[in-house]
Amino acid sequence: MDVGGDDGGDGGTGERWSSVADAWAELWGALAAPAWPPLLSAAGAGPGSRVLDVGCGTGELVGHLLAAGAVTAGVDPAPAMVGRAAERHPAATVVEGDAEHLPFDDGAFDVVLAVNALQLADDTGDALAEAARVLAPGGRVGIACWAEGSRNDLDVVERAVAAAFEEDVPPDGPLRAPGGLEAALTGAGLEVVGSGIVDVPWTAPDDDRLVRGVLLGEDERTLRELAPAVLAAAAPFRTPGGAYRLANAFRWAVARTPA
Numbered sequence: 001m002d003v004g005g006d007d008g009g010d011g012g013t014g015e016r017w018s019s020v021a022d023a024w025a026e027l028w029g030a031l032a033a034p035a036w037p038p039l040l041s042a043a044g045a046g047p048g049s050r051v052l053d054v055g056c057g058t059g060e061l062v063g064h065l066l067a068a069g070a071v072t073a074g075v076d077p078a079p080a081m082v083g084r085a086a087e088r089h090p091a092a093t094v095v096e097g098d099a100e101h102l103p104f105d106d107g108a109f110d111v112v113l114a115v116n117a118l119q120l121a122d123d124t125g126d127a128l129a130e131a132a133r134v135l136a137p138g139g140r141v142g143i144a145c146w147a148e149g150s151r152n153d154l155d156v157v158e159r160a161v162a163a164a165f166e167e168d169v170p171p172d173g174p175l176r177a178p179g180g181l182e183a184a185l186t187g188a189g190l191e192v193v194g195s196g197i198v199d200v201p202w203t204a205p206d207d208d209r210l211v212r213g214v215l216l217g218e219d220e221r222t223l224r225e226l227a228p229a230v231l232a233a234a235a236p237f238r239t240p241g242g243a244y245r246l247a248n249a250f251r252w253a254v255a256r257t258p259a
Protein backbone atom coordinates (compact mmCIF):
# COMPACT_ATOMS: atom_id res chain seq x y z
CA MET A 1 0.00 0.00 0.00
CA ASP A 2 1.35 3.39 -1.03
CA VAL A 3 0.90 5.30 2.24
CA GLY A 4 2.41 8.55 1.04
CA GLY A 5 1.26 8.66 -2.53
CA ASP A 6 -1.69 8.71 -4.83
CA ASP A 7 -2.58 5.03 -5.03
CA GLY A 8 -5.63 5.59 -7.20
CA GLY A 9 -8.78 3.53 -7.02
CA ASP A 10 -8.46 -0.08 -8.14
CA GLY A 11 -11.82 -1.59 -7.36
CA GLY A 12 -10.46 -3.43 -4.32
CA THR A 13 -9.93 -0.36 -2.24
CA GLY A 14 -12.46 -1.11 0.49
CA GLU A 15 -11.04 -4.56 1.20
CA ARG A 16 -7.45 -3.38 1.12
CA TRP A 17 -8.07 -0.52 3.53
CA SER A 18 -10.17 -2.77 5.75
CA SER A 19 -7.23 -5.13 6.13
CA VAL A 20 -5.10 -2.34 7.61
CA ALA A 21 -7.69 -0.56 9.76
CA ASP A 22 -6.10 -1.39 13.12
CA ALA A 23 -2.59 -0.68 11.87
CA TRP A 24 -3.75 2.59 10.32
CA ALA A 25 -5.22 3.77 13.63
CA GLU A 26 -2.07 2.82 15.52
CA LEU A 27 0.58 4.07 13.11
CA TRP A 28 -1.00 6.80 10.98
CA GLY A 29 -4.24 7.91 12.63
CA ALA A 30 -2.75 11.08 14.12
CA LEU A 31 -0.90 12.19 10.96
CA ALA A 32 -3.43 14.66 9.57
CA ALA A 33 -4.34 16.41 12.84
CA PRO A 34 -2.30 19.58 12.08
CA ALA A 35 -4.40 20.08 8.92
CA TRP A 36 -7.71 20.08 10.79
CA PRO A 37 -7.67 23.60 12.36
CA PRO A 38 -7.06 25.58 9.15
CA LEU A 39 -9.47 23.36 7.23
CA LEU A 40 -12.29 23.66 9.79
CA SER A 41 -11.73 27.37 10.21
CA ALA A 42 -11.90 28.13 6.46
CA ALA A 43 -14.85 25.77 6.03
CA GLY A 44 -16.75 27.30 8.95
CA ALA A 45 -17.24 23.92 10.65
CA GLY A 46 -18.26 24.42 14.26
CA PRO A 47 -21.03 24.04 16.82
CA GLY A 48 -24.26 22.94 15.18
CA SER A 49 -22.93 22.70 11.64
CA ARG A 50 -23.69 19.50 9.73
CA VAL A 51 -20.34 18.07 8.63
CA LEU A 52 -19.50 14.98 6.56
CA ASP A 53 -15.98 13.48 6.63
CA VAL A 54 -15.43 11.54 3.37
CA GLY A 55 -12.86 8.74 3.63
CA CYS A 56 -13.09 9.02 7.40
CA GLY A 57 -10.83 6.03 8.08
CA THR A 58 -10.78 5.06 11.74
CA GLY A 59 -12.59 8.25 12.79
CA GLU A 60 -9.98 10.57 14.25
CA LEU A 61 -11.42 13.66 12.51
CA VAL A 62 -14.95 12.46 13.29
CA GLY A 63 -14.06 12.60 16.99
CA HIS A 64 -12.54 16.05 16.59
CA LEU A 65 -15.67 17.34 14.86
CA LEU A 66 -17.95 15.93 17.55
CA ALA A 67 -15.80 17.61 20.20
CA ALA A 68 -16.18 20.87 18.28
CA GLY A 69 -19.96 20.55 18.50
CA ALA A 70 -20.63 19.63 14.87
CA VAL A 71 -23.43 17.28 13.87
CA THR A 72 -21.04 14.76 12.40
CA ALA A 73 -21.18 12.02 9.79
CA GLY A 74 -18.45 9.90 8.25
CA VAL A 75 -18.33 7.70 5.17
CA ASP A 76 -15.70 5.22 4.00
CA PRO A 77 -15.71 2.26 1.60
CA ALA A 78 -13.72 0.03 3.97
CA PRO A 79 -16.06 -1.89 6.33
CA ALA A 80 -13.43 -2.30 9.05
CA MET A 81 -12.65 1.42 8.96
CA VAL A 82 -16.36 2.22 9.30
CA GLY A 83 -16.73 -0.32 12.10
CA ARG A 84 -13.87 1.12 14.06
CA ALA A 85 -14.96 4.76 13.59
CA ALA A 86 -18.58 3.95 14.51
CA GLU A 87 -17.52 2.03 17.60
CA ARG A 88 -15.32 4.88 18.80
CA HIS A 89 -17.90 7.57 18.06
CA PRO A 90 -21.48 6.37 18.57
CA ALA A 91 -22.72 9.98 18.48
CA ALA A 92 -21.76 10.22 14.80
CA THR A 93 -23.44 8.65 11.79
CA VAL A 94 -20.75 6.53 10.10
CA VAL A 95 -21.65 4.49 7.02
CA GLU A 96 -20.07 2.61 4.13
CA GLY A 97 -19.78 4.37 0.81
CA ASP A 98 -17.25 6.00 -1.48
CA ALA A 99 -16.63 9.58 -2.49
CA GLU A 100 -18.16 9.08 -5.92
CA HIS A 101 -21.46 7.67 -4.54
CA LEU A 102 -22.27 9.33 -1.24
CA PRO A 103 -25.21 7.66 0.51
CA PHE A 104 -26.79 10.94 1.61
CA ASP A 105 -29.59 13.20 0.40
CA ASP A 106 -29.08 16.35 -1.63
CA GLY A 107 -28.31 19.37 0.55
CA ALA A 108 -27.82 17.32 3.73
CA PHE A 109 -24.61 19.05 4.92
CA ASP A 110 -23.14 22.49 5.54
CA VAL A 111 -19.55 21.23 5.18
CA VAL A 112 -17.98 18.23 3.41
CA LEU A 113 -14.36 17.38 4.26
CA ALA A 114 -11.97 14.88 2.69
CA VAL A 115 -8.59 14.50 4.38
CA ASN A 116 -5.95 12.30 2.76
CA ALA A 117 -8.69 10.55 0.82
CA LEU A 118 -9.72 12.43 -2.34
CA GLN A 119 -6.60 11.18 -4.16
CA LEU A 120 -8.02 7.65 -3.80
CA ALA A 121 -11.20 8.36 -5.72
CA ASP A 122 -11.36 6.84 -9.21
CA ASP A 123 -12.52 10.21 -10.56
CA THR A 124 -11.80 13.43 -8.67
CA GLY A 125 -14.42 15.37 -10.63
CA ASP A 126 -17.15 12.83 -9.84
CA ALA A 127 -16.19 12.90 -6.16
CA LEU A 128 -16.34 16.69 -6.00
CA ALA A 129 -19.67 16.72 -7.86
CA GLU A 130 -21.01 14.34 -5.20
CA ALA A 131 -19.67 16.58 -2.43
CA ALA A 132 -21.42 19.55 -4.03
CA ARG A 133 -24.67 17.56 -4.38
CA VAL A 134 -24.89 16.76 -0.66
CA LEU A 135 -24.08 20.35 0.33
CA ALA A 136 -26.75 22.92 1.12
CA PRO A 137 -26.58 26.09 -1.02
CA GLY A 138 -23.53 28.10 0.03
CA GLY A 139 -22.01 25.06 1.76
CA ARG A 140 -18.25 24.42 1.75
CA VAL A 141 -15.92 21.62 0.67
CA GLY A 142 -12.54 21.25 2.41
CA ILE A 143 -9.78 19.00 1.09
CA ALA A 144 -6.35 18.14 2.44
CA CYS A 145 -3.88 15.90 0.58
CA TRP A 146 -0.17 15.10 0.54
CA ALA A 147 1.92 17.91 -0.92
CA GLU A 148 4.38 17.21 -3.72
CA GLY A 149 6.89 14.46 -3.01
CA SER A 150 9.85 16.81 -2.76
CA ARG A 151 8.39 18.17 0.50
CA ASN A 152 7.99 14.79 2.15
CA ASP A 153 10.63 12.72 3.92
CA LEU A 154 8.29 9.75 3.53
CA ASP A 155 8.76 9.99 -0.23
CA VAL A 156 12.53 9.84 0.27
CA VAL A 157 12.13 6.56 2.14
CA GLU A 158 9.61 5.12 -0.31
CA ARG A 159 11.79 6.06 -3.29
CA ALA A 160 14.89 4.52 -1.74
CA VAL A 161 13.02 1.30 -1.02
CA ALA A 162 11.65 1.21 -4.57
CA ALA A 163 15.12 1.83 -6.00
CA ALA A 164 16.60 -0.97 -3.92
CA PHE A 165 14.15 -3.33 -5.61
CA GLU A 166 14.39 -1.69 -9.05
CA GLU A 167 10.74 -0.71 -9.01
CA ASP A 168 9.31 2.34 -10.75
CA VAL A 169 7.98 5.18 -8.61
CA PRO A 170 4.88 6.76 -10.15
CA PRO A 171 5.02 10.53 -10.64
CA ASP A 172 3.10 12.80 -8.27
CA GLY A 173 -0.60 12.99 -9.07
CA PRO A 174 -2.18 16.32 -10.04
CA LEU A 175 -3.68 17.02 -6.60
CA ARG A 176 -0.24 17.14 -4.97
CA ALA A 177 1.24 20.02 -6.97
CA PRO A 178 0.92 23.68 -5.93
CA GLY A 179 -2.50 24.81 -7.14
CA GLY A 180 -3.65 21.25 -7.77
CA LEU A 181 -6.44 21.25 -5.19
CA GLU A 182 -7.62 24.69 -6.25
CA ALA A 183 -7.72 23.60 -9.91
CA ALA A 184 -9.78 20.52 -9.05
CA LEU A 185 -12.25 22.56 -6.99
CA THR A 186 -12.58 25.27 -9.63
CA GLY A 187 -13.01 22.62 -12.31
CA ALA A 188 -15.94 21.25 -10.33
CA GLY A 189 -17.66 24.65 -10.45
CA LEU A 190 -16.74 25.61 -6.88
CA GLU A 191 -15.32 28.93 -5.70
CA VAL A 192 -12.07 28.66 -3.72
CA VAL A 193 -12.18 30.68 -0.49
CA GLY A 194 -8.93 29.60 1.17
CA SER A 195 -5.88 27.38 0.78
CA GLY A 196 -2.52 26.70 2.38
CA ILE A 197 0.14 24.21 3.31
CA VAL A 198 0.73 22.65 6.70
CA ASP A 199 3.45 20.49 8.26
CA VAL A 200 2.33 16.95 9.05
CA PRO A 201 5.34 15.24 10.60
CA TRP A 202 5.14 11.47 11.05
CA THR A 203 6.88 9.85 13.97
CA ALA A 204 7.64 6.18 14.56
CA PRO A 205 8.85 5.30 18.04
CA ASP A 206 11.15 2.47 16.95
CA ASP A 207 12.46 0.35 14.05
CA ASP A 208 9.52 -2.04 14.15
CA ARG A 209 6.86 0.63 13.84
CA LEU A 210 8.86 2.51 11.20
CA VAL A 211 8.97 -0.59 9.00
CA ARG A 212 5.32 -1.53 9.61
CA GLY A 213 4.21 2.03 8.95
CA VAL A 214 6.15 2.52 5.71
CA LEU A 215 5.17 -0.95 4.48
CA LEU A 216 1.56 -0.78 5.68
CA GLY A 217 -0.43 -3.76 4.47
CA GLU A 218 2.55 -5.93 3.44
CA ASP A 219 2.81 -9.51 4.71
CA GLU A 220 5.34 -10.65 7.32
CA ARG A 221 7.73 -12.10 4.74
CA THR A 222 7.81 -8.85 2.76
CA LEU A 223 8.35 -6.88 5.96
CA ARG A 224 11.40 -9.04 6.77
CA GLU A 225 12.80 -8.74 3.25
CA LEU A 226 12.33 -4.99 2.92
CA ALA A 227 13.14 -3.94 6.49
CA PRO A 228 16.88 -3.40 5.83
CA ALA A 229 16.13 -1.08 2.89
CA VAL A 230 13.58 0.88 4.93
CA LEU A 231 15.92 1.25 7.89
CA ALA A 232 18.81 2.37 5.67
CA ALA A 233 16.67 4.92 3.85
CA ALA A 234 15.24 6.30 7.09
CA ALA A 235 18.61 6.58 8.86
CA PRO A 236 18.84 10.37 8.24
CA PHE A 237 15.57 10.81 10.11
CA ARG A 238 16.55 8.73 13.16
CA THR A 239 16.63 10.59 16.47
CA PRO A 240 19.30 9.96 19.15
CA GLY A 241 16.68 8.03 21.14
CA GLY A 242 16.04 5.57 18.30
CA ALA A 243 12.74 7.02 17.12
CA TYR A 244 12.17 8.40 13.62
CA ARG A 245 10.72 11.78 12.69
CA LEU A 246 9.82 12.35 9.05
CA ALA A 247 8.88 15.90 7.99
CA ASN A 248 6.01 15.99 5.51
CA ALA A 249 3.42 18.47 4.30
CA PHE A 250 -0.24 18.48 3.32
CA ARG A 251 -1.80 21.06 1.06
CA TRP A 252 -5.38 22.08 1.87
CA ALA A 253 -8.06 24.11 0.13
CA VAL A 254 -11.65 25.11 0.86
CA ALA A 255 -14.27 26.11 -1.68
CA ARG A 256 -17.95 26.99 -1.56
CA THR A 257 -20.88 26.07 -3.72
CA PRO A 258 -22.68 28.87 -5.51
CA ALA A 259 -25.14 30.41 -3.03
Ligand SMILES: C[S@@+](CC[C@H](N)C(=O)[O-])C[C@H]1O[C@@H](n2cnc3c(N)ncnc32)[C@H](O)[C@@H]1O
Nearest residue numbers: 017032055056057078098099115116117120121
Ligand atom coordinates in the same frame (compact mmCIF):
# COMPACT_ATOMS: atom_id res chain seq x y z
C1 LIG B 1 -5.10 7.37 3.87
S1 LIG B 1 -6.59 6.88 4.68
C2 LIG B 1 -7.06 8.38 5.48
C3 LIG B 1 -8.11 8.19 6.52
C4 LIG B 1 -8.50 9.48 7.28
N1 LIG B 1 -9.13 10.45 6.42
C5 LIG B 1 -7.31 10.06 7.96
O1 LIG B 1 -6.96 11.22 7.67
O2 LIG B 1 -6.74 9.39 8.84
C6 LIG B 1 -7.66 6.88 3.25
C7 LIG B 1 -9.09 6.46 3.56
O3 LIG B 1 -9.86 6.70 2.38
C8 LIG B 1 -10.69 5.60 2.14
N2 LIG B 1 -10.99 5.54 0.70
C9 LIG B 1 -10.39 4.82 -0.26
N3 LIG B 1 -10.99 5.00 -1.44
C10 LIG B 1 -11.98 5.89 -1.23
C11 LIG B 1 -12.99 6.47 -2.07
N4 LIG B 1 -13.07 6.19 -3.37
N5 LIG B 1 -13.87 7.32 -1.50
C12 LIG B 1 -13.79 7.63 -0.17
N6 LIG B 1 -12.87 7.10 0.66
C13 LIG B 1 -11.98 6.25 0.14
C14 LIG B 1 -9.93 4.40 2.67
O4 LIG B 1 -10.79 3.31 2.95
C15 LIG B 1 -9.26 4.97 3.89
O5 LIG B 1 -10.03 4.83 5.05
